[in-house]
Amino acid sequence: xxxxxxxxxxxxxxxxxxxxxxxxxxxxxxxxxxxxxxxxxxxxxxxxxxxxxxxxxxxxxxxxxxxxxxxxxxxxxxxxxxxxxxxxxxxxxxxxxxxxx
Amino acid sequence: xxxxxxxxxxxxxxxxxxxxxxxxxxxxxxxxxxxxxxxxxxxxxxxxxxxxxxxxxxxxxxxxxxxxxxxxxxxxxxxxxxxxxxxxxxxxxxxxxxxxxxxxxxxxxxxxxxxxxxxxxxxxxxxxxxxxxxxxxxxxxxxxxxxxxxxxxxxxxxxxxxxxxxxxxxxxxxxxxxxxxxxxxxxxxxxxxxxxxxxxxxxxxxxxxxxxxxxxxxxxxxxxxxxxxxxxxxxxxxxxxxx
Numbered sequence: 001x002x003x004x005x006x007x008x009x010x011x012x013x014x015x016x017x018x019x020x021x022x023x024x025x026x027x028x029x030x031x032x033x034x035x036x037x038x039x040x041x042x043x044x045x046x047x048x049x050x051x052x053x054x055x056x057x058x059x060x061x062x063x064x065x066x067x068x069x070x071x072x073x074x075x076x077x078x079x080x081x082x083x084x085x086x087x088x089x090x091x092x093x094x095x096x097x098x099x100x101x
Numbered sequence: 102x103x104x105x106x107x108x109x110x111x112x113x114x115x116x117x118x119x120x121x122x123x124x125x126x127x128x129x130x131x132x133x134x135x136x137x138x139x140x141x142x143x144x145x146x147x148x149x150x151x152x153x154x155x156x157x158x159x160x161x162x163x164x165x166x167x168x169x170x171x172x173x174x175x176x177x178x179x180x181x182x183x184x185x186x187x188x189x190x191x192x193x194x195x196x197x198x199x200x201x202x203x204x205x206x207x208x209x210x211x212x213x214x215x216x217x218x219x220x221x222x223x224x225x226x227x228x229x230x231x232x233x234x235x236x237x238x239x240x241x242x243x244x245x246x247x248x249x250x251x252x253x254x255x256x257x258x259x260x261x262x263x264x265x266x267x268x269x270x271x272x273x274x275x276x277x278x279x280x281x282x283x284x285x286x287x288x289x290x291x292x293x294x295x296x297x298x299x300x301x302x303x304x305x306x307x308x309x310x311x312x313x314x315x316x317x318x319x320x321x322x323x324x325x326x327x328x329x330x331x332x333x334x335x336x337x338x339x340x341x342x343x344x
Contacts (some may be wrong), residue, residue, distance in 0.1 A: 025282065027285040042283050044279070
């Protein structure tokens with residue numbers, strides 16, 4: 001079972017999750033890292049779930065077409081769309097504070 | 102005599118009830134996965150599928166209205182599912198139309214209810230009927246757990262085929278991609294509602310039965326698609342069906 005470390009707004013949350021967990025699916029059903037992970041459409045469109053991968057990126061598949069389209073140059077800075085990731089290995093993620101409305 | 106199940110046992114029982122009649126086993130799904138359908142077959146599929154999944158938020162709205170006030174989490178989950186189907190991102194049916202147009206049909210043909218088969222009309226009517234008439238927890242079991250939660254496994258199998266064997270682009274098959282994520286969310290919410298609120302033996306048994314029937318209805322629908330549109334050109338003997 002992968003361990004997920006999630007940083008947001010200066011706080012750190014850590015939990016083991018089942019293999020093949022999608023953190024947006026988990027958050028949507030009020031499981032870890034609910035309510036801390038911000039997400040929107042759950043379909044790779046809005047990029048509100050974007051997180052920087054601090055460690056474990058080497059275990060992730062290459063960014064898919066949606067991530068390439070939505071994230072563009074942010075991919076080079078380590079950002080991924082969490083709604084597009086099914087986790088099989090330990091990972092450490094950081095999500096920026098949401099932009100003010 | 103059945104006994105009251107704890108949530109883990111009940112979830113396994115629900116999954117078993119669905120699995121026995123999974124739509125993955127229909128000749129239409131097998132032909133799809135084998136890359137043997139023509140674009141014309143896929144047009145006919147889309148023209149039917151629109152009338153089954155198009156009103157999904159409508160079905161859920163009936164369930165939402167009948168869900169007791171005190172079941173706040175269940176109501177919120179249903180509302181989230183409705184929002185995401187329609188306006189959370191791209192409207193799901195718009196993506197279905199985009200796929201269907203790339204197969205060669207038109208938005209007008211897809212939206213025209215005269216183009217659905219009697220079996221599709223039957224499935225749509227069954228969805229409306231249980232949304233309006235069943236206990237709302239049983240309705241969630243039928244519609245969300247029995248039908249919607251099957252979708253990720255079906256599309257996981259079908260989407261790579263659409264790219265690799267049929268030659269569709271990423272944008273054209275986005276409808277299928279998004280359902281792998283969104284229906285997983287929706288299906289899981291359905292499970293949470295049912296596991297939390299089906300707290301009597303009688304209600305658990307009704308949920309199991311409706312899941313079984315929902316999965317049968319979906320299998321009936323996809324099997325009819327094969328007989329109505331595909332069989333004349335692709336006989337059963339040409340498909341690797343399990344005995």
